[in-house]
Structures are given as structure tokens and as C-alpha cells.
Amino acid sequence: MNEKRSEQSGNARVGVRAKGGSLAPGSVVGDGRYRLLAQFGIDERAGAHLWRARDGQLRRDVALTLLVGDSADAESARLARKTLERAAHAAKFDHDGVARVLDVLSLGNGIASSEGLLGIVVTEWTKGTDLIDLVAEHPVAPLPAARMVEKLAEAVERAHHTGLVLGLDHPQRLRMTTDGTLRLAFPGPLPDATLRDDVKAIGAVLYLLLTGRWALPGGPAAIPAAPHAPNGRLVAPRSLQPQVPVELSSLAVRTIEDGGHAGIRTSAAILRALEMAAEAEERTQLIQAQAAAGVKTEDDGTIWTTKRPIKDKARRRKLALGVTVLVVAAVGILAWLGMLAISFFQNDPTSGPAINVAAPTATAAPPPNQAPPPPASPTGQAIGAPVAPAGISVFNPDGDGDNTSRANKTIDGDPTSFWRTDQYNQQFPTIKKGVGLIANFTGQINLAKVTIAADSPGTTVEIRVADSPHPDLASTRVVGTATLNGATTDVTLQQPQRTQYVIVWITQLAHAAGKYQSQIGELTFLPAQ
Numbered sequence: 001m002n003e004k005r006s007e008q009s010g011n012a013r014v015g016v017r018a019k020g021g022s023l024a025p026g027s028v029v030g031d032g033r034y035r036l037l038a039q040f041g042i043d044e045r046a047g048a049h050l051w052r053a054r055d056g057q058l059r060r061d062v063a064l065t066l067l068v069g070d071s072a073d074a075e076s077a078r079l080a081r082k083t084l085e086r087a088a089h090a091a092k093f094d095h096d097g098v099a100r101v102l103d104v105l106s107l108g109n110g111i112a113s114s115e116g117l118l119g120i121v122v123t124e125w126t127k128g129t130d131l132i133d134l135v136a137e138h139p140v141a142p143l144p145a146a147r148m149v150e151k152l153a154e155a156v157e158r159a160h161h162t163g164l165v166l167g168l169d170h171p172q173r174l175r176m177t178t179d180g181t182l183r184l185a186f187p188g189p190l191p192d193a194t195l196r197d198d199v200k201a202i203g204a205v206l207y208l209l210l211t212g213r214w215a216l217p218g219g220p221a222a223i224p225a226a227p228h229a230p231n232g233r234l235v236a237p238r239s240l241q242p243q244v245p246v247e248l249s250s251l252a253v254r255t256i257e258d259g260g261h262a263g264i265r266t267s268a269a270i271l272r273a274l275e276m277a278a279e280a281e282e283r284t285q286l287i288q289a290q291a292a293a294g295v296k297t298e299d300d301g302t303i304w305t306t307k308r309p310i311k312d313k314a315r316r317r318k319l320a321l322g323v324t325v326l327v328v329a330a331v332g333i334l335a336w337l338g339m340l341a342i343s344f345f346q347n348d349p350t351s352g353p354a355i356n357v358a359a360p361t362a363t364a365a366p367p368p369n370q371a372p373p374p375p376a377s378p379t380g381q382a383i384g385a386p387v388a389p390a391g392i393s394v395f396n397p398d399g400d401g402d403n404t405s406r407a408n409k410t411i412d413g414d415p416t417s418f419w420r421t422d423q424y425n426q427q428f429p430t431i432k433k434g435v436g437l438i439a440n441f442t443g444q445i446n447l448a449k450v451t452i453a454a455d456s457p458g459t460t461v462e463i464r465v466a467d468s469p470h471p472d473l474a475s476t477r478v479v480g481t482a483t484l485n486g487a488t489t490d491v492t493l494q495q496p497q498r499t500q501y502v503i504v505w506i507t508q509l510a511h512a513a514g515k516y517q518s519q520i521g522e523l524t525f526l527p528a529q
Contacts, residue, residue: 023049023066029115030105033057034064034122040130040186041172045218046083047076047118050172050186052125063099065121065188071107080118081106082191086165087121090187093164097155098184099123126185128177131205132222135212142244143285144180145209146278149202151181153274156198157267165189169201171208172220199267203255206274210237210244215256231470233257233397245284246402246422247277250432273431280425382529383448389439389525394419395503396435397473407437410523415453420519421509427516428507433473436461436505439525440469448496448528450480450504452489456518459484460508463491465499476503484510484518496528 023029027036034053041050049066067083069076084104091101103122105111111120134140140148152168159166167189168174175185182205190197200216207215207226215226215234227235234257238249251273255264264270392411394404402422409417421435428434450463463480482491504523509516 023051023068028056029053029064029066029117030110030120030122031112034062034120036064037061041132041170041220043170043173043218045170046079046188046190048083048186048188055122061125062102063123063125063185065123065186066117067119067121067188068116069118071113071118077107077118079191083188084119084121086167086189086191086193087187090159090164090166090189093159093162095155095158097151097182098159098166098187099126101187121186121188123185123187126175126177126183128175128183131171131174131176131182131208132220134176135208135223139212139241140209142210142248143278143281145206146248146274146281148176148180148182148209149206150271150274150278152184152205153202153267153271155184156202157271160195160198160267165193165195166198167193169193169197169204169216170218170220171205171214171223174205195267196265199265199270200256202267202270203252203264206248207237207252207256210248210252211240213240215252245277245281246424247273247280247426247431251277254432276426276430283425383526384529386524386526387441387445389502390442392437392439392523394435395438395505396432402435410437410520411439413522415521418454418519418521421506421517424509424516425514427511428509434505434507436464436503437520437523438466438469438501438503439523441500441502441525444498444500445525445527446496446498447479447493447502447525449490449492449526450502451524451526452482452484452491452504452520453487453522453524454484454489454518454520455487456510456520457485458508458510459506459518461491462503462505462507463493464503464505465497466501466503467499469501471501473505476505483508 023036023039025036025038028034029036033056035056037052037054039049039051042048043050047068049068051064051066053062053064054060055062065087067080069080071077084106087101088104090098091104094100101121101123103110103120105120105122107113107118111117139145152174156166156168166184167187168184169190173184173186173188174182177183204214204216207213208223211226212224213226214220214223219225227240229235234253236249236253238244238246251264251270255270264273389411392407394402394407396402403420406419410419419437424431447465452461460483461481462478463482464476464478466476468475479495479497480491480493482489502525504520506518510518
């Protein structure tokens, strides 16, 4: 039933394009061997038409990737040959996440010149659901989405070990199988596709499942394109769907974007991150289910059920009497100890006035009307009065903003109001390199010290300076570091820095109860005099 709906929607959605006008249900291709049944998509980048067909010789359904083009165009013919060569190499690859390549036909070798085709990739048919139909009504829940993509990531990892590029960077080439995993149903990588393109495609598929939007160029018109922020960065899935966990949201963005050292560039890395994110989401759902059922979980993993207290009046009276006796006894003991102390000091004949044994100091006190000198930096330069920023915002080059609406709480003069990071299941840099705040001033200041009021012991921060309000992390400069410990922490720069943009960058989060999260109450910026 799902398959029939997919075929019908595929025909209505894609239609027949002019350059493949001879392709229609009922037509035969491949020297009359394959009868076309239903079209499931078009990859416009390669002129690849994706069809379900019937193999008349072996009497079975197959998937056809038909390369449509003009055989007289030498460049089109060359690109088609490159795609066919890559598909032929994939015929030796065996994995459940990729449909098995059965045959590769080229012009003059299984394809007649009258068919208007440059090549055909024949693969086994994948039963299941069209990926576009899967997200047509609503996005997929985070945990199923992570599990669905894992099989695809495993296939990419194994293929890359053999040097193969799979070419799964188009959603209509993928289908969900009957066992709930994703599969590359129409292999045929683009001539210039790289290993990196496969990795980015995994992130794009995860993004599609979580949001219903496609984040790579060249996607089908049936799927809305993913939005981008004014600075050009991809909007995180969590911003579109708040129920998406931070780990999965960041994983999708970091895999798609080329974020330098912050990006995920290998299939092995994304597979490990997917497994950890899925396990974390499973634990979260288990805890939520236990809480809904009246089950509590201790930090050591022990599970116990709460019971309504027994209303035993006699037992309660005995307990109250015992508590009263203990309180009276404690008060009596304290009074007796107090009397002993008073008696001791009153009867000591040798007691006298306190003697000052401190050595005299050579430093004279300042005159009554002279203010003490201002504090100095390690270089001996005096530090001036605090300078208030013109504004402050969350700095997150990975694309996910943590609690962006509360960033201004760190400069409102009230240490009891605070900005807090998202709560993470893994410490930085497992999911992303870090997160922070960027303060901007009306003009350049000669920054000498930053004071951080925060109740997040163990948080490691870097003070960075930047040359623009929206910098990449790699373009910023580290000028001071500290580990927060206590109510306030001073980060004094070795040398004052002239800058208009100051970043407080968190590289390690505070750890409590198996979670990772930090908060900042107030930031004070002090220049050199």
C-alpha cells in the first residue's frame, strides 16, 4: 500500500521532462528488456531519471537510473561514461544500506542510439517508502531519525574504506526499507562527487528527517530548502523543531558545513557521533518514561518506586517524642559547655590585654585625603574603571545558539540573573568545539582584565578578541584563559589588547549529575589606564 502511494505521488510529483520525453510508463528500454513502471525522481544535476521497471527476462522488478542526454554532445557523453564507470565499481560492493548493482549498460552496449539514453544503471528494487513521502506530513522523531541514518552511515564508512564514492546526495535516490532503515536505492554517483560529498549527504539526510527540509544544493522542488541565517550559516534543526536534541542538531550542521576544525569530515566520525546521540536520546526517553510512571532513578543507576507513606498515628507520636527528647538534650549540653567557657575566662589570673606581635611594616599608610592606587596588571600597568559593552550575543560558529534570548543578562548589572548554555550529554568537544558570548563596544578599548561572576566550578574559558562582529573561530585570538572556581574569577591579560569585540569562549562545561552545562551571571570588562 505504501509502495503504491509512493509510485503515484512520484509520477504526479516528477512528471516527464522534455529531454526525457520518450520515457513514460509502459515504454521499454535496454534493447527492449526493461519495461518502465513508475518514475520516482529526477536528479537534474546529472540528467538522471529514477524509475521502477520490470525485467522481462528474469521477471522481477528492478530500479533503473537512466542517464538522459544528447549522444552528440561529447562532454555529456564523457560525464555519463564516468558515472557508469563508478557505478560498475560499486557492483562489487555488498551492504544492506546500498541496493546491489546488477548491470551497467552504455550506448552501443545494451542501449540503442534511438532510445535517447547515454547509460543505464540497473539495481535490485528496494521495497519500502519514498523518502519524500516519509517527511511529507511531518518530520521524523529524533531517535528514529538517528537510527535510520546509522545504517546509511555504516554503508558510507565501509565504502570509503575501499575508495568507493556512493553518491547519495539527493533525497530521491534514497528509500526507507520495510525494516525502518534508509537505503541508497538508485546508485550512480556524479562524475565529480567526492568522499566528502557522501559525508555531507549523511548530514543533509539527518537534517531532512528532523526538519522536512533539504540543506544541499540541487535538491528536488518537492522539498523546501533549508533556511540560512543572515551571516550565511545554516539554521540549526533545533531552531526549526525545538524537540530536536542539541547533539543531533549540532551533528547535522557540523556535518553539512565546512567549518574548519569544528566540522565533521569523515564517515567514521559521524557514525560514532550518531551512536552516542542515539544512546543519549534513548536514556532521556527512558528517564522521562520512568518519571511519568512514578519511577525515580538515582545517579548510580538504581531504580526504585515511590510509595505513599503509611498513616500510623502511634508510630508518629513515638517519633515526635523521640525527636523532642533529643532536642532538649542537645540544648542542655550546649548550655553546659557555654557555662564552662565563661567560667574558664573569668577565673584565669594571667589573662590580660591582647599583645600585638605583628612586625612593623615599612609601608606608610596613605594620607587621609589620598585614594589608594588602582590595581595593576601583571605587566605593572594600572587597570581603569569598567567599560560597559554596547551589546552582547551568543557566539556559536557551529550554528546552534545556546539560550540566545538571555545573553544580555550577563551585562545587566545583576549577578543573580544569568545566561546558561544548553545541557549536553557529552563534554566538549565531542559534539562541538565550544560556545560563548561576544561583547561589542562602541569603539576600541584597551582591554586588560575580564571578571566573570559565575556559579559553574570547573568551567574552562578562553578570552578571545576579534576584528569583526561575526568572526570565524579560527580568525579570533586567545589572549587569556581560566578555570572558573568560586563566585567570581578574574582573567587578567598578560598584555592589554586593543579591540572592539571580546569573546568569552567556553571550552569545557561544568559537570553535575551526568550532564554538562555552565552558566554566567555577570561579565565585567576592565581596560588598562
